[in-house]
Amino acid sequence: MLLANMCLLTPNDLERIFEKLDMNGDGLLSLEELNHLLEKTGFKFSLEELESLVRKKSLNLSEFLFFYDTMLKRDDGDDDKIDDDEVESDLVKAFNVFDLDGDGFITSQDLECVLKRLGMWSGKDCTTMICSYDTNLDGRLDFQEFKNMMMLTTS
Template identity: 70%
Template sequence: MCLLTPSDLHRIFEKLDVNNDGLVCLEELNRLLQMTGNSCHYSLEELESLVEKKSLGFSEFLFFYNSISEQKNGESRGGEDTEELESDLVKTFKVFDLDGDGFITSQELECVLKRLGLWDGKDCRTMIRFYDTNLDGRLDFQEFKTMMLLTKA
């Protein structure tokens, strides 16, 4: 999948830092990993052992993200198989398909992007229309898969 920019990560960090203390606790970090369908699954104890802290500042958050990204990229370069890619895409699709009806609407896309701090204020209908090959105003899994594979970094 596409790697996030430092600006994207900063917005996500700010959303996670609900008490504005400049720190993100491991529970919030773990929730983010699960919510985004990240295939790296850690218990809170494993996360604490990995980062050796109970909370992360922004620079530590960036380092953690980069470490996981490098790990995933290394796996991909080693020959990520089609089944794993498909599984990751299904998990990601489910993150955006908020009502579980098998389609992603522009409202769902906007809602998830806002939740992640990635919405730039643009109309999500344009993105949906661009990849909506059957012109029903929403993305099914195949259309979503095409979008993700065409925008892969």
């Protein structure tokens, strides 16, 4: 998947997510805790599938960051060339995570809700974030505006 190249997650964001997911505070994410995050973001894995990907029962912060980098980046061994169909598919999946009511638009309320679910909302003005990429000025992002935003973050 290509989403890591397109996400605006910093290492600090990922550390906050890790801390929120580490429900028992032991400094490790169990596969159940990790799977909870993946389900919230629209990815479905059985615990067995996840264990075969991770190859351990839990992850510390460094391993979580490595998992994020390796899971969400495409490594096809071909000079990192990206298949346009895969990019489009990943963008649709990402868009659908934020388009909570399925109406084809991401509103500032949708964005705030998803950021809160991910533990990443800290009072940010979601309206300003949406307006930054809202080219037709309707106060929400359609898929093309979302795609343009995400593709700009990969440059």
